[in-house]
Amino acid sequence: MGVAMMTPSRQIQRQPAWFMLASEFGESTLNEKGSGEFDPTFVITKLGAKVNRVVVSGLVERLEIRETSNGSQMYQGQLRDPSGLHYFSVGEYASESMQEFIVHLLGKVDSGEPVLLCMTAKARWYQTDEGAVYTSLRPEEAAIVSRDRYASWLVRACAATLNRLDQHQKSLNCEPSKEAMLKEGIHKELIDGLIAAQAHYGQIDTEGYRLNVMQALDIAEGKMAAATTAPPKLNLSEPTSDDENEGDGEDLQAVILECIQAMDNGEGVDFESLVRNLGARGFSREQSEAELDSMSDEGILHEPRFGWFKIVA
Amino acid sequence: MSGDDRYDDHISAVLQECPGVDRDEIKAAFQKYEEEFFIPPQDAIRSIIRRFKSETDTKPAAKAGQSNRTTKKVNRLSELKSDDRDIEIEVEIVSHNVREQMIRGESKSIAFGLLEDDPWQEGGGERTRWEYKDWGNNSNIAPGSVVRIEGASVNEYQGRMSLNINQSSRIAVLREGTRPVVAPGEPVDISDLPSDGYVCIVGRLMSSRPDQIHRRDGSGSIDVIRGRLADESGAIGFLSWEPFEYEVGTLLKIDGAQVKTFRDTPELNFGRTTKIEPFHDASFADTDSLKEGMVSTISKLRDGSKDVEIVVNITSWEKRTFTKEGQERHLWSGQIADPTGQCRVSAWTELPIETSSLPLTVRITDARVRAWQGIPDITIDREDQITILEETPWEGELDLENLKIEVPLDELVSGPSRVGISTKGTIVSVREDSGTIMRCPECRRVLREGQCFEHGAVEGNEDVRLRLVLDDKAVTCALLISKDAALALLETDHPTMVDQIQANGSMAYVQTIRDKLLGCEVDVTGRIINDGQGAMILCDGATLSTTDTGLKATELRAQWGLQ
Numbered sequence: 042m043g044v045a046m047m048t049p050s051r052q053i054q055r056q057p058a059w060f061m062l063a064s065e066f067g068e069s070t071l072n073e074k075g076s077g078e079f080d081p082t083f084v085i086t087k088l089g090a091k092v093n094r095v096v097v098s099g100l101v102e103r104l105e106i107r108e109t110s111n112g113s114q115m116y117q118g119q120l121r122d123p124s125g126l127h128y129f130s131v132g133e134y135a136s137e138s139m140q141e142f143i144v145h146l147l148g149k150v151d152s153g154e155p156v157l158l159c160m161t162a163k164a165r166w167y168q169t170d171e172g173a174v175y176t177s178l179r180p181e182e183a184a185i186v187s188r189d190r191y192a193s194w195l196v197r198a199c200a201a202t203l204n205r206l207d208q209h210q211k212s213l214n215c216e217p218s219k220e221a222m223l224k225e226g227i228h229k230e231l232i233d234g235l236i237a238a239q240a241h242y243g244q245i246d247t248e249g250y251r252l253n254v255m256q257a258l259d260i261a262e263g264k265m266a267a268a269t270t271a272p273p274k275l276n277l278s279e280p281t282s283d284d285e286n287e288g289d290g291e292d293l294q295a296v297i298l299e300c301i302q303a304m305d306n307g308e309g310v311d312f313e314s315l316v317r318n319l320g321a322r323g324f325s326r327e328q329s330e331a332e333l334d335s336m337s338d339e340g341i342l343h344e345p346r347f348g349w350f351k352i353v354a
Numbered sequence: 355m356s357g358d359d360r361y362d363d364h365i366s367a368v369l370q371e372c373p374g375v376d377r378d379e380i381k382a383a384f385q386k387y388e389e390e391f392f393i394p395p396q397d398a399i400r401s402i403i404r405r406f407k408s409e410t411d412t413k414p415a416a417k418a419g420q421s422n423r424t425t426k427k428v429n430r431l432s433e434l435k436s437d438d439r440d441i442e443i444e445v446e447i448v449s450h451n452v453r454e455q456m457i458r459g460e461s462k463s464i465a466f467g468l469l470e471d472d473p474w475q476e477g478g479g480e481r482t483r484w485e486y487k488d489w490g491n492n493s494n495i496a497p498g499s500v501v502r503i504e505g506a507s508v509n510e511y512q513g514r515m516s517l518n519i520n521q522s523s524r525i526a527v528l529r530e531g532t533r534p535v536v537a538p539g540e541p542v543d544i545s546d547l548p549s550d551g552y553v554c555i556v557g558r559l560m561s562s563r564p565d566q567i568h569r570r571d572g573s574g575s576i577d578v579i580r581g582r583l584a585d586e587s588g589a590i591g592f593l594s595w596e597p598f599e600y601e602v603g604t605l606l607k608i609d610g611a612q613v614k615t616f617r618d619t620p621e622l623n624f625g626r627t628t629k630i631e632p633f634h635d636a637s638f639a640d641t642d643s644l645k646e647g648m649v650s651t652i653s654k655l656r657d658g659s660k661d662v663e664i665v666v667n668i669t670s671w672e673k674r675t676f677t678k679e680g681q682e683r684h685l686w687s688g689q690i691a692d693p694t695g696q697c698r699v700s701a702w703t704e705l706p707i708e709t710s711s712l713p714l715t716v717r718i719t720d721a722r723v724r725a726w727q728g729i730p731d732i733t734i735d736r737e738d739q740i741t742i743l744e745e746t747p748w749e750g751e752l753d754l755e756n757l758k759i760e761v762p763l764d765e766l767v768s769g770p771s772r773v774g775i776s777t778k779g780t781i782v783s784v785r786e787d788s789g790t791i792m793r794c795p796e797c798r799r800v801l802r803e804g805q806c807f808e809h810g811a812v813e814g815n816e817d818v819r820l821r822l823v824l825d826d827k828a829v830t831c832a833l834l835i836s837k838d839a840a841l842a843l844l845e846t847d848h849p850t851m852v853d854q855i856q857a858n859g860s861m862a863y864v865q866t867i868r869d870k871l872l873g874c875e876v877d878v879t880g881r882i883i884n885d886g887q888g889a890m891i892l893c894d895g896a897t898l899s900t901t902d903t904g905l906k907a908t909e910l911r912a913q914w915g916l917q
């Protein structure tokens with residue numbers, strides 16, 4: 042009988058792992074964290090996956106030891122799959138077996154030997170003072186895998202991505218409510234994430250994810266020639282550049298309009314939500330505040346009540 | 355390898371970064387990445403450059419990031435000020451009403467109601483009650499539920515404080531409402547009934563009989579009516595505290611019945627406020643077809659079920675004798691099977707069953723179900739509850755050795771405990787205590803540092819066990835693999851395992867298991883225990899899945915119309 046089981050309150054339950062390519066995870070700028078000490082943290086992707094844990098695989102592109110500010114050691118690395126890069130770190134908090142593994146791995150990577158890794162990892166998220174959001178992974182367990190196991194992971198990650206693309210597409214046709222989404226045939230586990238993702242990301246272009254999948258499938262099938270693309274532009278000496286995070290006034294204005302459009306259900310959008318969303322897109326609080334002021338002055342926005350913004354029709 | 359010049363651009367790019375390196379060497383590197391590791395040149399290029407560049411690259415400055423949210427977390431409503439915004443608090447929802455409101459020419463549903471702080475009664479004091487308005491149309495706010503509201507703001511009007519739940523606020527349900535409101539008069543399918551709360555259903559009366567409930571204090575008894583109602587989605591037992599005089603077969607609409615759940619089995623309660631009336635619907639399933647639907651299968655048995663009718667094979671039968679209060683008593687028990695699974699049966703009376711004639715096909719009626727360690731046990735109290743049948747209603751013999759019902763993991767995890775299942779999933783974790791363990795010779799508990807939880811310091815017996823986690827379809831399940839299955843899966847034997855652990859340590863051995871299993875798809879058989887503490891499969895057979903990657907890729911392309 043399909044009677045809903047009552048789940049006991051406040052029980053810490055293990056979160057299932059998502060199969061996911063690097064691009065979908067890396068492009069996420071939304072997170073969710075409960076207030077309880079043991080509440081899970083989630084990174085919510087553009088396709089609505091509420092990710093606490095992932096199974097990822099790829100080539101270890103870099104692995105280094107860093108000294109942290111408190112004098113302990115931290116291993117930082119990058120894992121590349123056909124869609125992009127994951128950043129991961131292993132510190133003192135990692136399990137004994139993970140620490141043993143990472144030492145062993147470092148030796149292998151340093152020798153110049155290509156290493157394919159499969160790992161289960163927790164999703165991490167942080168926001169810089171400027172508001173830029175970075176995702177990274179904290180590996181729990183890892184294994185060095187063969188080409189064929191990597192291919193098998195690729196196919197499963199593709200299947201999962203295609204499924205999410207389909208569910209995301211379906212969600213565009215219905216009201217952002219649980220009932221409407223269930224009616225549309227959207228899987229229960231995606232509904233929360235899809236609603237949150239829609240409010241935060243607004244309209245997204247999913248073509249990139251489809252291309253990633255097609256390329257990953259080519260690779261999984263061993264069609265390497267088809268999967269080959271031109272060499273990327275290399276800027277190895279400057280691994281991080283901040284230029285994409287510095288929006289000028291024009292950009293910010295466009296993003297503000299986009300945000301309000303996406304979030305306004307008739308009441309306007311409150312200041313805090315706007316600033317938080319803009320923060321997630323890389324604009325500082327001060328920047329956003331100033332721009333909101335000047336847009337109100339210019340008559341692009343109005344405040345139907347204090348602290349709530351609407352676009353002047 | 356087609357096209358010898360395929361890497362030319364990539365090789366030039368490497369040479370730009372690392373002048374003076376031999377072209378052929380670079381090409382060989384690209385080939386190796388591609389052939390041995392399935393890494394195309396555009397993805398391998400950085401690793402190759404890094405390898406050829408002996409000088410290490412600069413380190414990016416580590417950025418310390420702090421989130422700049424300024425959420426105000428409070429425990430009590432009294433801690434809030436009238437201009438607080440972006441607050442976070444845990445409350446119990448007392449009431450929840452939805453009102454349609456015209457806002458700028460658009461009809462919107464706004465919810466309002468009452469909430470109370472200190473939902474876990476930790477404060478010991480009096481709870482504070484406030485009004486709230488939900489502008490976010492949150493579907494997960496229900497009366498009786500305890501929720502955490504994040505990002506709400508305080509509203510003050512004429513000195514009265516209330517809480518505004520904004521569109522950007524988040525509601526996390528910490529405890530589901532025990533009083534879910536189902537819109538009155540809207541009938542629900544029996545299979546969709548909540549496990550608690552007031553409901554309206556339309557169902558056909560399948561059985562009813564008078565019964566008495568004796569007051570525990572001995573002050574008398576209450577006359578009640580028990581019975582069953584069915585619709586096409588299922589059947590449910592009921593208990594009426596009021597006179598109930600409808601003929602079996604009548605279609606009834608029952609509004610305001612209360613669902614109560616005993617063990618895992620829900621039951622409807624009819625009381626003074628329940629409205630019962632005959633209902634007319636010519637297309638509603640008739641008694642006979644509903645009766646057929648009420649015949650259960652082993653996979654559907656739940657702890658606490660009553661009035662169960664089922665057709666099964668009895669595959670083993672034995673008589674047990676015990677003494678209770680100086681009297682010798684007998685209990686008969688056995689194994690039963692149908693195409694959906696296996697479980698146990700017990701009888702408190704002698705039944706016409708000869709062990710020599712097993713397996714025997716029987717129809718059991720009016721039985722009750724108890725479960726032990728999650729395995730259902732059908733209890734038979736009277737001989738007339740059992741009818742021996744000439745043949746099975748299903749085709750062919752049950753292959754008991756291999757009777758494994760394939761069930762998707764999400765269904766297993768959300769369902770009851772079951773035996774004889776097979777499922778598949780991905781191994782996402784190999785716990786560090788996988789490998790050899792010591793068990794207490796008395797109770798088979800795993801020893802911790804030579805100590806048994808029950809029997810203290812004992813000389814343990816060595817055993818092999820894998821403790822894994824299996825994920826599939828957005829659910830997760832613990833997976834315990836017993837000795838023989840574990841050794842078979844790892845393609846090793848017990849002495850070899852012990853040797854390796856002694857040589858390299860248990861951590862290194864766990865890593866070899868991960869190297870073999872992590873991220874792999876497996877098919878497993880065994881039984882599942884689901885006791886509300888999370889699901890656990892006790893596995894007696896596990897094999898790595900042999901899905902053909904190329905085939906799967908082709909299927910995916912076809913399924914989603916790629917290319």
